[in-house]
Amino acid sequence: xxxxxxxxxxxxxxxxxxxxxxxxxxxxxxxxxxxxxxxxxxxxxxxxxxxxxxxxxxxxxxxxxxxxxxxxxxxxxxxxxxxxxxxxxxxxxxxxxxxxxxxxxxxxxxxxxxxxxxxxxxxxxxxxxxxxxxxxxxxxxxxxxxxxxxxxxxxxxxxxxxxxxxxxxxxxxxxxxxxxxxxxxxxxxxxxxxxxxxxxxxxxxxxxxxxxxxxxxxxxxxxxxxxxxxxxxxxxxxxxxxxxxxxxxxxxxxxxxxxxxxxxxxxxxxxxxxxxxxxxxxxxxxxxxxxxxxxxxxxxxxxxxxxxxxx
Amino acid sequence: xxxxxxxxxxxxxxxxxxxxxxxxxxxxxxxxxxxxxxxxxxxxxxxxxxxxxxxxxxxxxxxxxxxxxxxxxxxxxxxxxxxxxxxxxxxxxxxxxxxxxxxxxxxxxxxxxxxxxxxxxxxxxxxxxxxxxxxxxxxxxxxxxxxxxxxxxxxxxxxxxxxxxxxxxxxxxxxxxxxxxxxxxxxxxxxxxxxxxxxxxxxxxxxxxxxxxxxxxxxxxxxxxxxxxxxxxxxxxxxxxxxxxxxxxxxxxxxxxxxxxxxxxxxxxxxx
Numbered sequence: 001x002x003x004x005x006x007x008x009x010x011x012x013x014x015x016x017x018x019x020x021x022x023x024x025x026x027x028x029x030x031x032x033x034x035x036x037x038x039x040x041x042x043x044x045x046x047x048x049x050x051x052x053x054x055x056x057x058x059x060x061x062x063x064x065x066x067x068x069x070x071x072x073x074x075x076x077x078x079x080x081x082x083x084x085x086x087x088x089x090x091x092x093x094x095x096x097x098x099x100x101x102x103x104x105x106x107x108x109x110x111x112x113x114x115x116x117x118x119x120x121x122x123x124x125x126x127x128x129x130x131x132x133x134x135x136x137x138x139x140x141x142x143x144x145x146x147x148x149x150x151x152x153x154x155x156x157x158x159x160x161x162x163x164x165x166x167x168x169x170x171x172x173x174x175x176x177x178x179x180x181x182x183x184x185x186x187x188x189x190x191x192x193x194x195x196x197x198x199x200x201x202x203x204x205x206x207x208x209x210x211x212x213x214x215x216x217x218x219x220x221x222x223x224x225x226x227x228x229x230x231x232x233x234x235x236x237x238x239x240x241x242x243x244x245x246x247x248x249x250x251x252x253x254x255x256x257x258x259x260x261x262x263x264x265x266x267x268x269x270x271x272x273x274x275x276x277x278x279x280x281x282x283x284x285x286x287x288x289x290x291x292x293x294x295x296x297x298x299x300x301x302x303x304x305x306x307x308x309x310x311x
Numbered sequence: 312x313x314x315x316x317x318x319x320x321x322x323x324x325x326x327x328x329x330x331x332x333x334x335x336x337x338x339x340x341x342x343x344x345x346x347x348x349x350x351x352x353x354x355x356x357x358x359x360x361x362x363x364x365x366x367x368x369x370x371x372x373x374x375x376x377x378x379x380x381x382x383x384x385x386x387x388x389x390x391x392x393x394x395x396x397x398x399x400x401x402x403x404x405x406x407x408x409x410x411x412x413x414x415x416x417x418x419x420x421x422x423x424x425x426x427x428x429x430x431x432x433x434x435x436x437x438x439x440x441x442x443x444x445x446x447x448x449x450x451x452x453x454x455x456x457x458x459x460x461x462x463x464x465x466x467x468x469x470x471x472x473x474x475x476x477x478x479x480x481x482x483x484x485x486x487x488x489x490x491x492x493x494x495x496x497x498x499x500x501x502x503x504x505x506x507x508x509x510x511x512x513x514x515x516x517x518x519x520x521x522x523x524x525x526x527x528x529x530x531x532x533x534x535x536x537x538x539x540x541x542x543x544x545x546x547x548x549x550x551x552x553x554x555x556x557x558x559x560x561x562x563x564x565x566x567x568x569x570x571x572x573x574x575x576x577x578x579x580x581x582x583x
Contacts, residue, residue, distance in 0.1 A: 026543075027538075027542060027543065028542055029540075029541060029542035033538075033540045033541045033542040034540060034542065036312040037312065037314055037402075037540075057556075057557035057558060058544060058547070058557075058558065060549070060577070061534070061546075061547050061548060061549070061558075062535065063544070063545045063546075063547060064535055064536075064537055064543065064545035064546075065535065066359060066360060066361050066385075066386075066535075068358055069357040069358045069360060070360060071360065071361060071537060073537075073543070073545060075543070075544045075545065078544050078547075078558070221357070221360055222357040222360070250357065270360070270537070272538070272542075273360075273361055273362070273537040273538040273542075273543055274352065274357075274360050274361055274362060275352075275400070276314060276402060276538070276540065277314060
């Protein structure tokens, strides 16, 4: 390492990442899709596409529509299921020299437990990220994340069945995100990631129909970044476990907003669609920022936000 | 696959609201196969955000390729404002192109509107292979919209034209032109491949006519896309039952599909 190069390694609870930039779930496939363009091992980690016990087809098209500074998607958590993931995708991920996080979801508390159990003891998976934004089929379809008690139960179940660090991904579609954050922390989660997409809707005025076949979708991209930063700010104030910032990060400056606010790492998603090399550019920018300001370790920036009223 | 920022070496309006952009990037021009596409981004900043997918419409000279597009929204409006000498972000070539194979047999290319774009590239490639001159059928709304392989790409190939309003060529849909060609091929017992690109309704009809005539048929489909790499799963179309999977990604399994892989009863839903 060059003397001038800042130390980009960060600790996120039990995880030690080579740098604070991860690829977000659902935007990086199973890791290989971007391989023709760059070595995914350059990233601090990758979070693979949300995995359920059984394969899932996803929603009918149209599934995406562009919005001002963002996009709305209703992919419907399409994925190949645990069995095929382990057979087809894992061997390549096991050889990948960076942190591999597997995003999991279920439609019942039991299903979350079963997915976590199926990944127990599997080498090459460094942590689980639990998506709690799904509808709870057994409880009238209300999303787990909207009920702190259900969020906690999912977390406990995954922790019981898993031997890996558990990151719970929080949804912004709640009144006060500190409530699920605290409940999940109390349940034993090792870390939190936030935010997931914000529920939205777009109407095609010519057709007088929703732009998406699913009617509603999840809003992502730079449009949601200030919401994400605000929520990270609220959560890092409230909990003691580490937080990973997610939501509209497209540049190094965006990533810095989250790190300074107190996130220990960031996930980049939609920006990687607009520019597949966005993550690498963010890494370069973080190094450059640290270097130009004489900061030796990126960890020294984390949580350095000043909120004294001086205006 | 390359991620690059080539220079626009030519850019002209070839029909009202339809442009031909020439991009100098030897790596893409050399690697690209007919039917493959590129993702273009000509905007800085975050709005519009996503790259737009466009078929490659042909090789231009030694080291450049063309993109033929129609201005339909914000992304293409920005694209149309780019000038010769500007640079834009390009990712490609992407996806699976037309299967031309070494086999003998005749090719019929059928395009609707700006859907002729990938067929120009295919025609150019077939013409470069000597005795494989395809029949080129193209349908447009009217005379003003006509895009011919000779005018746009200087290909030595006469197109049969159909216009909906009857202002040029046959008055009616392009599929009217296809039927007699298929009949001749069926009569002669020739192995025939139909390659088509255009609106979903046209493609559905082309696929049905080809099937009835015993010709193989490949279609190039269009979809909104976020990544073009197979990661976002945003560009799916309904697969035919025998595919064994419910959806196909236009970017990875396509954009060119065997016509029988697509569930035509649900193709094109929602997008125009």
